[in-house]
Amino acid sequence: MANFKKGVALVLAAATAFTFAPVANLAPVTASAAATQIADATDLNLVLGETKSIKIKDISAYSIQNYTVSSSNKNVAYVTTTTTTGAAVSADGATTGASLTFNYSQVGKTFDIYAAGNGTAVITLTANNTNGAVVTETFNVSVNDKIEHISVKKTSDNSELSTAKPLTIASTDIKATPAASIKTNVTATVANRAGTTLKAVSDDPTIVTVANGTGNTFDITPVKIGSTTVTVTDTDAQDKILASYTFAVTVARADETLKVTYDSNRDGKNEDYKADSTNGHSKQGNAVYLDDDKTSFQIVAESALGRKITYTSSNPNAVSVDNNGLVVVSDKVKQETTVQHISADISVKTEATKIGTTTVPAAEVVVPVHFVNKKYTTLSVADAEGNVIAQTVNSPVDLADTNKDSKIDASDDAVITLSTKDKTSVNLVVASNAGDNFVSGEVFAPATNGKIGTTKSDVVTYANGVLTVAKTDITTDTRAFLVLEAKPSTATYGANAKITLQILVTTKNANNVxxxxxxxxxxxxxxxxxxxxxxxxxxxxxxxxxxxxxxxxxxxxxxxxxxxxxxxxxxxxxxxxxxxxxxxxxxxxxxxxxxxxxxxxxxxxxxxNYSVKKNASDLAVAAKSIILEEGKTAAIGATASTAITYVSSDESVATVAADGTVTAVKAGSAEITVKAASDDKFDEGVVTIPVVVSKKAENTVVPKPAKVTGVKVANVKGAKVKVSFKKVSKAAGY
Structure with missing residues (x-):
């Protein structure tokens, strides 16, 4: 039982609950009591006023002593049932402590859950067996009004004090789902009157609330199902009513609509099929054709009233569907060596229900499914760049629909355009899974009614994937029809795949981009x-x-x-x-x-592409680094669209002026931080420039060379001579 919580626990006392006492002892326990499923129920989504019947399961295999049902919130959902005489009793309602006798011969007896108010509640089922064990089960109940639309209708107006200046409001009918998104904006119009105040008041705020907007508008928001009136008054500065207008507001519940969505054409585009009151809550969707290339597809279903949706297959051994709408062809069918053509109908259905005194019928959409364990013959046409112009769907019904060719006429846009001036040919990429040898193409002239004719065109020809203008002396634009067809091969199955494309041959330039x-x-x-x-x-x-x-x-x-x-x-x-x-x-x-x-x-x-971020700063600096001697200066050369500031990390080494001039103070190193401010267009920009300051060089006095005096030359030995002269103190040279 989906979403059920089962377990052996202490007996939970229920102040108001049904008690079912057996007529006779049931059969002995043959399985764990904790595994007993007492009622056939799952979590419920109910509409306000709805009654849901829950069947009691066959508990004859368990020695059940008694059986109680209770609700955690009787204001949202309470438990009721019917006695054997047909009289209504309520465990959580007016009659408390009501009991009913059940035995295992009464399998299928029901108790009812009544949706009393918006919100959530937990229904608890408790059973005792002869061994003293307790089995508990719970399921959740959610209740919602399922509001679908608001109707605003005029009922009366009163402009007796200013008949020439009436107050008017147009009737309207606003529809939307879910309910939380419904809000109708109503505009009141006052002719030729100034200096007055419009005010709108709901006569029953429990059904709709009214909020005054700007100017002469106000919003009506639904609270619950029902009808009331809203009164709009126009008053002067002394709060005197000059005109009034009353209109009816009806908050309506959604009709049961079952919407089923799936891709029948295998083209990646889902289609919607709806079963509602307009079609007797019954609808058949388009067939889905499966083959070796595709053996499954997904159905998505939604009930406007939140009904439980069930999926069933008419041929489950061949084509199955799970509780989430996934349709799958069985492995046995796929593995058959002979050609197998299998069909099944997938039923997507909601259960019937009762809301108050109104019976809401079941809604059903049927999805036909066909499968063949080969590939359907396919055909596609693309331009030279690989952009798909047209392709067949995998459906023998659609592929054999030659009548659709006659529906194409001159009122339709041309798919391919040729020109007698600058585009006399077009290359097409035509492909089929049957193989190139099974593909053919012909070009036909239009009939007198503009639709495709039976005579071949003398203006355009087709061969080996190339469309060519054969007649360039035409004086008016001319249309033609290219018919491509692929026949099944031994590798494919089904009817011929066929594509018809309309061609326009223009006398204007066509290579226009x-x-x-x-x-x-x-x-x-x-x-x-x-x-x-x-x-x-x-x-x-x-x-x-x-x-x-x-x-x-x-x-x-x-x-x-x-x-x-x-x-x-x-x-x-x-x-x-x-x-x-x-x-x-x-x-x-x-x-x-x-x-x-x-x-x-x-x-x-x-x-x-749009972003909340600003532009990056355009800060730029000419100097990437600076080397100076003490006392020297250099310019940083910074530019930006926003204000620039300069800061030195050590002003004892280097200082920087407001214009970016750096002055070396003493030997050492520092950093100059250059910042461009942020504004409404630019983020802040920051650049750091290293600065190295060296010591100032000392002045050195170089004396002039001294005059040589007292020179003596003597022969020492061999080829050597000795030269001597008088020394001058501190001489830099002689």
Whole structure:
């Protein structure tokens, strides 16, 4: 039993509880009492006023003496049941201490949980057996109003004091889920009256509250299901009512809607299927086709009322589904050597319930599944850069739908554009898992109604992946249709894979592109910038803020108003404004119109990155280090966009002036710290410059050479002579 807490514990006394006493002793215990599952229940999500029936399990294998059920919060959920005579009794409600006799022949008897108020409660089940052991089980109950929408409807107005200046409010119906997100903003309009005050008051704040906004607006917020009125008054400076307006407000509960989401086409794009009151709470979704390449897929389901959702397969031995909606083909089927075509229906269903006196039926979406233990024949077309233009889905029904070709006509955008001037051919990459030998292609001219015809085109030809303009003397734009087809091979299965692409042959220039940088960076310093984009042939460009949307052809959809919380974009100029203190990125789509010279350029995309950070400081210094003698000076040569300051680490060695001039004081070393201040555009910048000061050199007097006197020359021996002269004291030379 999912989410149950079981265990042997002391008997928990319940002040108000059902007690079930056996008619006769049950069979002896054959398993641990702690493993007993008393009731068939899991955690519950209930709507206010809903009653949920819980079945008692077969406990005949256990020697159960008595059985009680109680709630931790009777204001949220309490326990009720029905006697054998049909009279209602309540363990947690009006009748306390009620008891009912059960024995093992009464398997399937139920007790009810009634959702009395918003909040959570714990339901505890306790059973004693003949051995004195106690079995306890608990499950949680969550109760919510499940508010879906607010209706605002006019009931009356009173403008007798100023009939020419009426007070009006438009009727509205606001829908949203979940309930916490619902708030409707209402605008009151007063004609030709100034100096007055508007005020709105809810006649029942337990159903809706009203908060006065700015000017003539106010917000209505739902509290619980129900109806009330809101009165708006317009008063003068003396608090005299000049006009009043009363309107009804209804807070409605959501209808049961089962939304089931999955990817039926295997193209990475999920589709939604809903079962609700508009289709009798029953809906069949598109079939999913599985093969050797894909043997599983995920179903995601959501109940508007928070109902429990169950998944079942009509052929579980071949195609199973778990409690979380994961559908898997069995290994046995996948491993068959002969061709196997297996089908199953996956039922996604909510249970029926009762809210007050209203019965809410079960809702169901059926998902057909088909599997073949081979690969379906596929076909894809890409441009020379590898960008996919079209590809078939893995569905024999869709692949065989040749009727869809006739739906293409001149009102549809061309997929491929050729030109008699500058683009007379296009290379395509055509691929099929059946192999190249099984792929063929032909180009057809349009019929008189603009749709694909049966006559081959004389304007465009196709061969070996190349589309070529065969007729360059046309005077008006001409359309054609390329039909590509892949037949199944021994390695593939299913119907022929077929793709039809529309071709436009224009007399204008077609090699028209938008030249633009791929990214634009904004921050706290640079909050605005213009996207510099230009089309080859000067086409008028449009700029759109977009967000991801897999359902769109290019994967994006336009953001309403060309603005969101963080950015706004001027559609005509491309000026992007960063408005918030958030960091992130957003895409801007650029498109162009055709002109007399060229067709419209292909859309371009720019990613705008924005950050709350400022620009880094632009502080720069000319001197990386300074060496000076005592008493000498040098300039640091610092520049920055913000104010610069200088500080010496040791002014006894070197000082620095406000203009960055360093003066050497005495021998030693110091550091000069240069700082550029921060402002609204730049962060602070810091550079440290080492300074070395050497001692000042001493002055040295060099005497002149002395005059040589008393020179004597004597022969010493051999080739040597001896020269002598008179010595002069302190002579630097002679």
């Amino acid at each position: 938008i030249d633009v940088a791929k990214t634009l960076d904004l921050n706290a310093s640079t909050k605005t910038a213009t996207i510099a984009a230009k089309a080859t042939y000067g086409n008028i460009l449009k700029y759109e803020l977009v967000e991801a949307d897999a359902t769109q052809a290019d994967g994006y959809k336009a953001v309403a108003g060309n603005s969101n919380t963080d950015l706004s974009v001027n559609a005509s100029t491309g000026l992007v404004t960063y408005k918030s203190k958030n960091s992130g990125s957003q895409v801007v789509r650029i498109t162009g119109t055709s002109n007399a010279t060229a067709v419209a350029p292909k859309a371009a995309y720019v990613t705008v």
